[in-house]
Amino acid sequence: MSKDSMDLKALFIGDKGENADLYKDMLNKLVDEHVGWRQNYMPQDMPVISEEDKQTEGYASSVNKMKSVLDEVSSKLRSESVPWHTAGRYLGHMNTETLMPAILAYQFAMLWNGNNVAYESSPATSQMEEEVGADFAQLLGLKDGWGHIVADGSLANLEGLWYARNMKSLPLAISEVVPEKVYGMSEWELLNMRMEDILDILDNVTDEQIDEIKSKSARSGKNLSKLGKWLVPQTKHYSWLKAADIIGIGLDQVVPIPVDSSYRIDVKELESLVRSLAADKTPILGVVGVVGSTEEGAVDPIHEIVKLREKLAKEKIYFYIHVDAAYGGYARSIFLDENNEVIPYEKLKETYKEYNIFNSDVTISRDVYDSFVAIGDCESVTIDPHKMGYIPYSAGGIGIKDIRMRNIISYFATYVFEKNSVAPSMLGAYILEGSKAGATAAAVWAAHHVLPLNVSGYGKLIGASIESATRFYNFLSDLEFNVNGRKVKVTPLINPDFNMVDYTFNEVGNTDLTVMNKLNHDFYDQASFVTGSLYSNEFMTSHTDFAIPDYGNSPFKYVSGLGFSKEEWEKVGKVTILRSSVMTPYLNNDKVADEYFNKIKSAMKSKLENILG
Amino acid sequence: MSKDSMDLKALFIGDKGENADLYKDMLNKLVDEHVGWRQNYMPQDMPVISEEDKQTEGYASSVNKMKSVLDEVSSKLRSESVPWHTAGRYLGHMNTETLMPAILAYQFAMLWNGNNVAYESSPATSQMEEEVGADFAQLLGLKDGWGHIVADGSLANLEGLWYARNMKSLPLAISEVVPEKVYGMSEWELLNMRMEDILDILDNVTDEQIDEIKSKSARSGKNLSKLGKWLVPQTKHYSWLKAADIIGIGLDQVVPIPVDSSYRIDVKELESLVRSLAADKTPILGVVGVVGSTEEGAVDPIHEIVKLREKLAKEKIYFYIHVDAAYGGYARSIFLDENNEVIPYEKLKETYKEYNIFNSDVTISRDVYDSFVAIGDCESVTIDPHKMGYIPYSAGGIGIKDIRMRNIISYFATYVFEKNSVAPSMLGAYILEGSKAGATAAAVWAAHHVLPLNVSGYGKLIGASIESATRFYNFLSDLEFNVNGRKVKVTPLINPDFNMVDYTFNEVGNTDLTVMNKLNHDFYDQASFVTGSLYSNEFMTSHTDFAIPDYGNSPFKYVSGLGFSKEEWEKVGKVTILRSSVMTPYLNNDKVADEYFNKIKSAMKSKLENILG
The missing domain is CATH 3.40.640.10 (Type I PLP-dependent aspartate aminotransferase-like (Major domain))
Incomplete structure (x- = not known):
């Protein structure tokens, strides 16, 4: 392979399931290989589950029961999960797509159910762990x-x-x-x-x-x-x-x-x-x-x-x-x-x-x-x-x-x-x-x-995340909203060392830290499971509090830059922060970043309108 | 459902993959439901992986790389895993088939990758854990x-x-x-x-x-x-x-x-x-x-x-x-x-x-x-x-x-x-x-x-395991081998409280505990990964040592019943035991038990011949 031949786009199921067929093909191949292993083990042993067994009422009703339970699992997962697979609408906790080869290897290996506590129980996977x-x-x-x-x-x-x-x-x-x-x-x-x-x-x-x-x-x-x-x-x-x-x-x-x-x-x-x-x-x-x-x-x-x-x-x-x-x-x-x-x-x-x-x-x-x-x-x-x-x-x-x-x-x-x-x-x-x-x-x-653990492999994936975070940070740095005549400004916390981008909203001129904290907490509520379906929520993030007992005065530089006085900081004693771990590997190019940043901007605006309107 | 309608045979992939088609159908349905969830999330967002992206050389070589790695994973798992899916040839550690609905729910839910550390990251599965x-x-x-x-x-x-x-x-x-x-x-x-x-x-x-x-x-x-x-x-x-x-x-x-x-x-x-x-x-x-x-x-x-x-x-x-x-x-x-x-x-x-x-x-x-x-x-x-x-x-x-x-x-x-x-x-x-x-x-x-957690559900499965263990215990209780003219007798340790059946081989008349310990350890070597491929091994088990520092004299009753003196026990200080957790749900009927016990008997005999021959 040449030095830039590792294409991250091949390694994920995809935000819209773009690689779903590939994923399914590989999954089914692996499952068949496992099943073949069972079938060809001691072929002189007759199957213990006969075709007759499968014709009984008990078998049929047990299969039905199992299917209904799995339908329920599916319904629950699809109703109440976090859509972090999106290329850009979820920027909160450390969640995004995971690597397709890892998912496949897990789904496959779990069919053997090795226990790595002892080599004897799991020769293959114990060697892998080593x-x-x-x-x-x-x-x-x-x-x-x-x-x-x-x-x-x-x-x-x-x-x-x-x-x-x-x-x-x-x-x-x-x-x-x-x-x-x-x-x-x-x-x-x-x-x-x-x-x-x-x-x-x-x-x-x-x-x-x-x-x-x-x-x-x-x-x-x-x-x-x-x-x-x-x-x-x-x-x-x-x-x-x-x-x-x-x-x-x-x-x-x-x-x-x-x-x-x-x-x-x-x-x-x-x-x-x-x-x-x-x-x-x-x-x-x-x-x-x-x-x-x-x-x-x-x-x-x-x-x-x-x-x-x-x-x-x-x-x-x-x-x-x-x-x-x-x-x-x-x-x-x-x-x-x-x-x-x-x-x-x-x-x-x-x-x-x-x-x-x-x-x-x-x-x-x-x-x-x-x-x-x-x-x-x-x-x-x-x-x-x-x-x-x-x-x-x-x-x-x-x-x-x-x-x-x-x-x-x-x-x-x-x-x-x-x-x-x-x-x-x-x-x-x-x-x-x-x-x-x-x-x-x-x-x-x-x-x-x-993905080798160097610049030719994981380095590319980490780079995509760092670049996505840098772009998101730059996007936030210039961001201001006009919400029904009120000016709301976004201020990133710091230019982060890594891919975690923290920021706050504040109404221009507001010097009451409690008011700002409430605005950001309300924004979080609007941008999380707290208010309704996550699936239809157009932008999701997470939040945190920096409070004096844990942080001392380290946040004061930031808080002061927002125009709050030392007295105000000491009185309120905490600042509520929005927090985006930018792990998505997709926001590292102009086209995708522009598209999603525009959508995030309009989603942010409509949330602010809900809060301040 | 009537009181005996839960059929355990419907709930496992099967020792010979008898339910593999059912398993694959359900798996693919669930995967499709997940993929559909991705595809229908914010359909106004264009896929970030385009058809053009999939035509590049980098994409193709990355897919190839991924496939080769998965081939390697498959080869390793199939070459060096424990065939505990067998209805009866593996009776060692606490391993046997696991429940198909559990495997499917895991393989499905992992596509969402919820983290139950916090409700916010995993509403559906956090509720399930509760x-x-x-x-x-x-x-x-x-x-x-x-x-x-x-x-x-x-x-x-x-x-x-x-x-x-x-x-x-x-x-x-x-x-x-x-x-x-x-x-x-x-x-x-x-x-x-x-x-x-x-x-x-x-x-x-x-x-x-x-x-x-x-x-x-x-x-x-x-x-x-x-x-x-x-x-x-x-x-x-x-x-x-x-x-x-x-x-x-x-x-x-x-x-x-x-x-x-x-x-x-x-x-x-x-x-x-x-x-x-x-x-x-x-x-x-x-x-x-x-x-x-x-x-x-x-x-x-x-x-x-x-x-x-x-x-x-x-x-x-x-x-x-x-x-x-x-x-x-x-x-x-x-x-x-x-x-x-x-x-x-x-x-x-x-x-x-x-x-x-x-x-x-x-x-x-x-x-x-x-x-x-x-x-x-x-x-x-x-x-x-x-x-x-x-x-x-x-x-x-x-x-x-x-x-x-x-x-x-x-x-x-x-x-x-x-x-x-x-x-x-x-x-x-x-x-x-x-x-x-x-x-x-x-x-x-x-x-x-x-499977409800009572006699109508898990009780049946636990019962199948306990009955399989009881049958195995009874089988061992009468077992004796003639190995090239030498008589070797099997003696179960105790009628166990639960489904763990321990036993030893000893040559009739042997009063040297070290000799017996060696025989059983040699048997374990023959019945485990220690000697060659597990896949072609006709009977596998596990072993343990009961030694005085951990057990005191509690094993002496057993050891003495085998004809060893107190002095011999104190001199050697331990007894090597073969150990079978009988978790298989399949040995609880006459036909299957007879078939496998006969096969186990002949496998045991040939191992003893290898050792003593």
Whole structure:
């Protein structure tokens, strides 16, 4: 294939089912292959369901019953679903079309119903999951790493925190079991050891000692309160609160890191936070950086966090870093060449030209690039195929930096690994979950094989989404409405780091923030399931609130730019925001964008008329 | 429909694809309905993929690429999958055909790709999940309860332990925030309050107080070590070790409960264990009872555990009970009449005759019945649709006894509940997980609607499995082989409580346990992926080890019955067992059973010849 031969238009069922015939042909071929497999299995065995069986009244009425139930399922789905398949009328949550090969692979593989908890139950899909895990590690730059599919990003975050908690506790356990290995180290030093150093020690003790060390680690229930603080961005996703609760370190150990007016971690603030904790001899269990925040699409400066860690390590302060790239993770593919090596920043423009990534002028900032590149220096990373991987739910994922880490949380002796070189014989022993659908692995595997995880494959899809978002952002930036003589202006929140476009409506001259919040909430009601059928709704979006308890004053720059005073901001304490994850791969060309932006404009106008009229 | 009109033969694709045409017709109808929905959405919007687009070289090569990848997926699945669709040649793990309506509903609903984390993203499937949760509660007898789908049973167990941990810690938090509500109670009394009493207190404080109490509960990270011991059956499933590790109470708090020679919890031993802990003023965080153990199909006497709790409550000793009915949960349907009321034990036989549940004489013991009935008295219950619900992976589930419990672990203010009467607007705030496939809810919903969760629906399917297991057990009980002049005898482990049939081969006269263990392990190798293609293997099964560290001497009765001495047992320390979960719904009639048992017999013989020959 030539460098621009991957055509995204071939990979989706299509907003109007344009590829439905293709989809159905492939589906039926696959189903026939499965049925043939059943038919040709031990042909000496007679079918247990005979033609006579099919003539009974019971059979007929059972078939009827099944058909009626499926009619009801169909009616419910068609009556009350979100039409995110549209090329442009749904710009809300992280939903759009998913990749046809992933859908097909899932629908096919589920007929075999493998359970990837154990290799024995699912040889084919267990191998696929092992390959997908290696894909995650490579995509994320985790060179000696490993990965696997997780049911969702909240669980992957929880698994990351589980790794961090148990890792951090190991040196204390080592000092009990093999004190000579950490001779002369203070408790502070033990709680600030580099991960590699800990793993190296474990390489040099016996299997029995490893088991004893593990049994005295945080898994015993001891020392949890000694491990220190878990630092998450102030705009904390509720999954981090849940995770700290579940893992037992507790919410009291969660410390917010201030974000700047771009909603990114403020690394100076992070440094002083860490230093002040260290001054009190409070260890830092770990720091979470978010790559693609769910509300703002913000990309935290992972490279600066890594650099800060290097600097502090010289002062015997060390922390685990978990990157929550549930949303953004797949976007790292746009920075990798066909050999999966990072493309130098200076070469991005020409590479994107070569691969036809963008149809218009789109620039990715150096900051964002540097952050993505640095992900590989962090201990664990959440990455969700069901977000920017365009895979159907549920498919989350995690990558870890060092494959040796997995034994820290495992429940079997180390020798089990040796038995099977392709995939662990019992994946369930090395992960948080138990039973898991082999079909998910088949879906992700198929997508990764159709679209390589670099600029020649996923990079194009991510590029289409980023370009669509840029176009939507530009469209909103100039937008103003005359609603029955009242002027209403649209103001995007920020030029986002990623494909999440936030914005508000405000009547020109309005200085009452409550009024503006109500206008935007009313708009959301008009643009969602709240008011009537989604199917006939001409524009749909989602919304969020930025409130002081979670955001501090980071939104004030924006709010102030809209003409609200500091007093007003402090009085109201929140701003209601409309929120569009622009995942559609279709708004990246002039014709489609113009068509849909005109339609969105007129739909917005009529909603505003309903509200203000 | 008449009482025996539900014909299970209509509900599966069939071991030889007998219903494949029916399946394909329904699948294509559903797919067409989905495609029609796309096509008729805003017909004024032109398709973004034009016929011209489809003529380009890039489109053609991308389609080719996709087709080749799917060919590869198909080849891998067909080459290395487990042929559990067979009516009788695979009797190993908990795998057999899954229900056609569930497969179809999943394949259909996944085209909409709803995310049940939030109602807004998935109105149709969120409502279905709410109904499925209510189904779980009703099936399990949790009268004021609630439930939801969980990715798998390990996570549902973890969620149960999370509930237990946070519930147990509440009285300590209450005594800090609203001490007047627990005036005069000692710490011991606080740690031994009945769940209902705790929830009643919360009904009588303000929302702000509830938030403060929650913030001082175990979610803060405090008091974890005060909560006491978590008691699990000695044969502990590794998911319980993981759960105790993850939840932060730690493995050191996990105490094994001895099991008897039927592999059930020994309630007398449990009582003395609880009393001796209480005598030391160590609270009991909770007790796990297993309904359908994964290795032995054992059903712990839940009714006796509940009774013991009632007795001890009078002595101010109280513990949470979690039932791990991941495997057995759905089997409670065989004890419910069409009004979903428990059928009196004395009426079971006649009811089963009326509904044609069994084709031969099958008796369910009073103990097992009583245990299932008592599930409704326990605080939380794991139940996996992807096990005895005959639903494809991944579909686990949980039921809780009192819907008020869900606020104990939630992350939003209580008022959010009021907004939406059908389903919580944000399910993700009340559960352990985040994003979750709406398609799973559609699959389970469809199955529950085709097969009601009582004797008229699922009861028949469960009955078919139990009868198939009984027949297999009887077949094994008489089995003996002459292998090149050597006599090899089969001995089932126990007459199982449920559909798990365990057994061993032993050469008559052999008194060396290591030799027997090797024979059975060699047999497993011959009957699994270990030796060559599964597709051409004429009989497949799974295996397990009962070793002293996990089982104590509970297997000795069996081992001794085989002629091994106590010294031999203690020297070798484990017995290798072959293990058949008999889930197939097809071996419940004479003709099919005879045919397959003959084939299994000859396959077993030829495997033994390979090993001993």
